[in-house]
Amino acid sequence: MEKVTSLQVAQRAGVSQSAVSRVFTPGASASAKTVEKVRKAAEELGYRPNMMARAMITGKSRIIGLVVAYLDNQFYPLAMERLSNALQEQGYHILVFTADNSRGNVEEVMKELLDYQVDGIVTASVGMTNDLTDRCAAAGIPVVMFNRGQDGDHVSSVTSANVAGGRKVAEFLLSCGHKSIAHISGWQGSSTGRDRQQGFCDALAAGGVTPQVIDGMYDRDTASAATRQLMGTDTPPDAIFVGNDHMAFAVMDTLRVELGLRVPDDVAVVGYDDVPLAAWAAYDLTTMRQPVNRMVDATVSTLLTRINDPATPARRIEIESPLIQRGSTKGPIA
């Protein structure tokens, strides 16, 4: 049964090959009798339409390209799982491309992506040049950046409200009575990292506080080193806002085990993302929740809208995030 074609089914059913095609094409017309005969023959032969051939004609592959950089931050596998599920429900599937965040690499990967005639592209934790997004637009392929923002109007993006998020954290920390505050920021090469920092610093400034800021690069080791540096000064902070949970865990490890400090008694720690691990007892991390489900839903709907109607303009969606208070911070003072 190495390869069953529609022609073979047609012959067995005693109809034309196009009749078979119609039976398997959603919006086509065939008499009940024909459908019956064809379905039976197809069943017996184990026939299923060849997506490649179909894609070639219709120009729709029902494949979405996903470009992703790192999977070590729990947030991304989670988002990816949800994304895959949501798309699968709509009859789409994800073709994965891994890229590091170097400019040339992303470019190379995107080109390959276009070879596959994908119907759309989602980039996660990956920055794009405007040149690149323009090219996708020119090729008529909608792009949605997940968890990264971007200027230019050819590309949609879905993020949480990062500036507002940073602000919320600042206001919360201030309300707890903290005066000496530090920020180990998300990578400054990413919009999320910059936005969170900006919101945070602005709101802190409004409260008369200037935080010490170090770029944590979304990297555990860098965040650990930053923690040591911060705590080694004459006036160590009593609260640290960390650019994402992934780094915040490293910060807590360094604080508690390496430096022998207590969280939150000696230092309060706030993260960003609310990955599952943040809720586990070992960390119990106060953090800004990025609502994965809503972000994924927005991504899918934006993508499908633009696939179905290419004229739709690019959207920039920001999802509101709540602060989830847990044990790594003390509550606000009464």
Place this chain on the structure above:
Amino acid sequence: MEKVTSLQVAQRAGVSQSAVSRVFTPGASASAKTVEKVRKAAEELGYRPNMMARAMITGKSRIIGLVVAYLDNQFYPLAMERLSNALQEQGYHILVFTADNSRGNVEEVMKELLDYQVDGIVTASVGMTNDLTDRCAAAGIPVVMFNRGQDGDHVSSVTSANVAGGRKVAEFLLSCGHKSIAHISGWQGSSTGRDRQQGFCDALAAGGVTPQVIDGMYDRDTASAATRQLMGTDTPPDAIFVGNDHMAFAVMDTLRVELGLRVPDDVAVVGYDDVPLAAWAAYDLTTMRQPVNRMVDATVSTLLTRINDPATPARRIEIESPLIQRGSTKGPIA
């Protein structure tokens, strides 16, 4: 520049369409002059060969289907990232299919997979029926099960040496002087779960110890409940071997935070996988390392070997695992 075909390139370069094809087909011959002209024209037009059309003729899509169930256990995203990278280097890409582990769902997903004319399939953390593997074999599509074993000779599998691994843990725990030992096992519906348990119990029996065993279902909540149950008896264990790290973290959380016990002083804990989190200070978990890189390499080489020569018999590969001793256990007694 909405869609550039080889024909357009051919016209611009002043050669035949097949000449263009040859220039872009790895094993084909063309004069330096032709290559030059074609490359230039292609560059100017932004031409890239259409993979779908190519796939249809050659019968090779250079797409590998990946069926995966859960991504919450850190081990799988990690493996997936490595797998994607390794395959990408060989010019292959991963088309993702998410399945829960119900029989019907896997079946449905596999059928869809076949529609895409994938060159091969990798299943991760997913069980397959022999009927299903037979069908893939009949379709001429090589399947490799990652981190799951399977009887029958149509399907290859790559696992670590789980029986031996379970045995090693038992011998280690015995050497530490533990007498009251429990096992929160991996899901008994999975070969890995069963194998680890078997090796563990056999070796313990040889040491005159009979462990209490509860199926943890690879689930945090189930593992937590099991922990409470175990510790609530008259003779609570002083050591617990947990079927994977993901559950072991839940066990440690429950032990330390909920029950107020110390690890390893009151109870020693051993996991399986050695995911990155196991090495973090918050858990510092003794565990059996499943060498992801070697497992992925074996998976890729097995897959590619069978793709390039379908006559190659299915392989069952077991990778040796070392025990990584950390702070969740006391060392062996001198």
Place this chain on the structure above:
DNA sequence: ATGAAAGCGCTAACAA
């Protein structure tokens, strides 16, 4: 509602 015929963009014989 159905069949015949024309491709989708490409590779692979086959000649030349």
Place this chain on the structure above:
DNA sequence: TTGTTAGCGCTTTCAT
């Protein structure tokens, strides 16, 4: 080495 020709398996006019 090159161009010509015939499809890969399917959808989609166009007649009927």
